[in-house]
Amino acid sequence: MSESHSPEAVKRHKKVYLAVFFALLIGTIVTVFLRKIHFPAFWITVAVALFVATIKGTLVACYFMHLISERRAIYSTLAVTIFFFAAMMYLILWSRSQVPRGTEYIPTKYYPYPMAVPAK
């Protein structure tokens, strides 16, 4: 048990937990309203949505999971996890640029609904 988990500290942190709870609810509402905004590019929409989600996730991890005041052994475990997670994501994104010749993406025409799409 870390020192920040002592009964005195826990009592002090109760208000923080409630503040985080309301922040998470507000974050959820913000995320939902973001979809109403038409950003100039889709990647901006993705970036903004993931940014808000990351803030919410950080709040949960730091305060509810007490990562803000944890032991070194846990930080070390998480550091290794983050490294392998990042490596996995990097490999996947890297593989996107390694498409074999002849299998590259060929754009198709967009047919607005309910117009018929010619049968292939």
Place this chain on the structure above:
Amino acid sequence: MDIPYTSQARPDTGLFNAKLGIWLFLASEVMLFGALFSAYILLRVGADPGTWPQGLLNVPIGTFNTAVLITSSVTVVLGWTALKLGDFKTYRKYQAVTILCALGFLFVKCLIEYPEKFTHYEVWKNDGTRMTGHIEGKPYFLTEKKMAVRKMESIKFTPDHRFYFGPVPEHTAGETTAEHPPAVEIKLDEIKRLSAFVPAHGTYFAIYFTLTALHGLHVLAGALVIFFLWGPLAGLWKTDPERYTNRVEVSGLFWHFVDLVWIFLFPVFYLL
């Protein structure tokens, strides 16, 4: 022989066994969900522009479930706080709310959201037309093959007001409240393919059901552990309160992780 460090922290790490154990387990869970998220990314960026389904999931329901999970997360941590302060009664009240939230989440997911998808169809006609909508009588999992087996000659199909891919019409602003076009009769020999929004429908629903069902199983598992500590194992509080509190903390860490995963699943599937 007593197992050391089940209640007291180990001097060198400052952790009791279960806490180190749960963090190692959560590390493996990060990789599990990370692998599935990466599968989602590959499918998403690999889809032809404008063909990735949008607006098919019920955003108010997803928002409600997000709020439910966030609420359950705060009741878990407040329950643990109550135990730290020696208030067992308050702990039980908070955890009862947590269990109700978990049941509420699963109820909405399994009995409202999933069945809604199992009765929502896409039809590919032989002339190349595609449309989504509902079949009269709201049958589950109907396909063109099942129609043939059941000797159904036609279906009465009520199309949605818009198709799921491509730019969202300005007047609808992404909502699905506009009036439906009139129902049409589609004969079996006109149908090339008929599929409900099930994993076999396409890559979007395959990854959606894989990730959300796996997450749902985690919710169920977490709720069972919390219930077990809340009910059958509550006697441990009297004999070894420190160990009991540690177990509640560990179950809480798992629960927060489940909440954390949903925080990312929600915008990725429901809003993007």
